[in-house]
Amino acid sequence: MDIPIEVDLLKEKLGDKVIEYGSIKPKRIYVKIDKSIVKDAVNMLVSQGYTHISTITGLDTGRGLEVLYHLDRMGSLITVRVDIPYDNPKLPSITDIIPGAVLYEGEVRDLFGVSFEGNPYPKPIVLPDGWPEGFHPLRKVYKVDDVKKIIIEHEVGAPQIEVEEGRGAVYIPIGPQHPALKEPIGLRFVVEGEYIVKVKARIGYNHRGIEKAMENQTYIQNLILTERICGICSVAHTQCYVLAVESALDLDIPERARYIRVVMNELNRIHSHMLWMGVAGHEVGFDTVLMYTWRDREYVLDILEAISGNRVTYSINVIGGVRRDIPDDLKDRIIKTMDYVEGRAKLYMDLLSRDPSFTRRTVGVGKASTVDALTLCAVGPTARAFKVRKDIRKDDPYEAYGEIPFEMVVVDNCDVAGTFIVRAKEILESAGIVRYALEHMPSGDYRVKAPRRVPQVEAIARIEAPRGELVHYLKGSGGEQLERYKVRTPTLANIPFVAKMLEGCNVADIPIVFAAIDPCMACEDRMEFIDESKGLVWTWSLEDLRAYRKLREKGSISKPIEYIDRFGGGLNVV
């Protein structure tokens, strides 16, 4: 296997501290280093172009802990491995080199107890508040029952959002809960007047412990479980899972299965982007868009149902291929639907780019620079709207994507309107991919038999989910159950960046800017405001926020407190 020159350079410069390096698969390189040179090594790799951090994985090997930094450059992934002992699990934070690593470090700290010195988030990120010190659920000494016991015994509640000292500034924590994504999000805003000064993310409100659960199930059961990580990108998660397992098994799947998977992935992307368009329309108060796009989305869901037998969870990907074939009589129907979808996507793009009620809420809103998107490691359509050329389908092709011609949609709008254009154009590209894949689908088998046991190897799979780069990490145990599984969803990667986008925005623009990353919305159903100068705390629903925005646009009120005086909206603590 070819080792890139950067790794040899690393060895040359850092000498004995680089313990070993090698490559198991193409585009997957690992470097094992001593913990004293983590920062030097990451610094060197970043200067060589490995600026994007895909995720940080924690491992409990039984002899100690291991931290894996997955750094990416144009599709090739370097895994920097660091061993740390149980009794002194300390590492320097790399957030000053790669700011986008902040949440990944927090996740490993919470779940494995590795303290990253210098990480700006000292509080728990994934775990709830009130969680006992020193209990790190993903360490192997703790079984699932122990975690359940802790939750009952310690009355662990939902994470609390703390208030910082400040003068006259308003803090707005946005309280989150959403069933569709593994990482529901809490965002705390520091606001001066109407403008957002600073945003801090707090996730973990609905952490379901899927990674721990997967360690106790068979590979087949896990396949069904991964599908339920997210309801909207359910193909994406199983796709990534089967890629990881097949890569660990060194299993080649039939050509036809690879094309069927591409069709499913792209249909999934189309309906996900249509759903997003509706949500975006809803967030700017343009519900007609919601009605139309969601109606058109039903046609896509109908063909997905006809292929797989269900509207939402398709259960189509299995280890070794796909479960069902796409029969020839369905092909015409799919192609017809694609024609319809293309027409509609063009129509929406045309209508909405001219419609003042949409453009005035999106153009120039949520501005950030390309450099921010790169350093904060944004992924997917969000990054591509900010002129970042990053698409796993092109950079690190999986399944049949390497053989299918399509364009990577990149625009340089650098605002919320850009994310709309990227998604609308991607619907067109996806429809083209579906059509090409159906026309060029090879004949033959669509499934091979896969063993039930996976050897003791590691595999990292990456795909382009509708929301961006999705990373799954697998470590097999040699048996029917896996040793460790790690999922990094695209929304987690985009949170540091959306925080940046929100800075300088209006309070009224929070819903649409936050929706721009397609975070599986509903997270914003409850907001809490604190006005320290008056000692008031109140809670507003999204309806209150909308009403407030409307009144403010009319000019009848100018401050949140006036809204409360007139309508008494949600004032609960004085």
Place this chain on the structure above:
Amino acid sequence: MSFEPELLKHAFKKPFTLLYPFERRETPKGFRGRIEYDMTRCTGCGLCARDCPSGAIEMIGRGRTAEFKVHLYMCTFCGQCADSCPVNAISLTNEYEYASTDKSKLIFEFKRPVEKKT
């Protein structure tokens, strides 16, 4: 402004949604509904119960005399049992209406057919 022709078009159309429960959608071929055992084929290997991700299939007894209890309220309708079955004894029906306030109504039992003596 630009939405007006679109809106006019829809003013004369019937609603896109179905008037459930008066109108029912036809399920497509291959719909993944409740599972059904063909007990004459079943060999009692137990793969269905072992692979079920939610533990909805309860196997009573072993081998050729085994019987099954399907706890439908736990079922995720993934179809893995039908996929795992080596003798194709499990099929997926197109029944999907199972809302109930009584859990016991959602337990389906599949017993061995009584063998006729000739």
